[in-house]
Amino acid sequence: MSLLDHLNQDMKQAMRNREKQKLSVIRMVKASLQNEAIKLGKEELSEEEELTVLARELKQRKDSLREFEEAGREDLVENLRFEIDVLQVYMPKQLTxxxxxxxxxxxxxxxxxxxxxxxxxxxxxxxxxxxxxxxxxxxxxxxxxxxx
Structure with a gap:
């Protein structure tokens, strides 16, 4: 199953379960993937290109998380941790x-x-x-x- 299919399936499930925050993260990832495809002038991204976009999104959130923790913004930290957890689901297994x-x-x-x-x-x-x-x-x- 491609990443886009997986995202669409999870998006439908999040809608059924009324998980607004998860739905928001999935939509954001889909938008990033679509924007990258448009930028590259392609109909569909390769698996490697999808992985690059996911990794970039995850890195942005991890960087923001560190900054918010240093600034003591616990309200934003919790939201980012949730987003990171959702994004981790779509990433390949990490090496030890x-x-x-x-x-x-x-x-x-x-x-x-x-x-x-x-x-x-x-x-x-x-x-x-x-x-x-x-x-x-x-x-x-x-x-x-x-x-x-």
Whole structure:
């Protein structure tokens, strides 16, 4: 089942259950996907492009959540946590730290990187492998750790 089909199914269910907040999040994701398709001039997005849009939406919310927590805006924090939980449902299973570390070490060997100056080369080869399955910040931290 495609992501759009999954979203449509969940949207109908949210309408039936009168879950306004969940319905709002699903509609927002669908709009983002449609906007991206229009921007790229396509009828439908590929699975990878859909994943990119979802990851971007999730990252925006996580960044906002951190800022709202620092500002003490608990009213907005709860709403964002709910949105993040809804978005997580549509993301692929996240890699564990051990799995991610294994992929990082493998990629470092592949590109023969030995110093931090080659971090860009490693990240360029690594990110397509873990796209949507790991947080970019965590990936960067692990790469830095192993290149030092």
């Amino acid at each position: 730290t051990e799995e991610l570390e294994e992929i990082v070490l493998e990629t470092i060997k592949e590109v023969n990187a030995t110093s931090k100056q080659e971090m860009g080369k490693v990240m360029g080869a690594l990110m397509p492998k873990v796209k949507g399955k790991a947080d970019g910040t965590e990936v960067k931290t692990l790469v830095q750790k192993h290149l030092s």
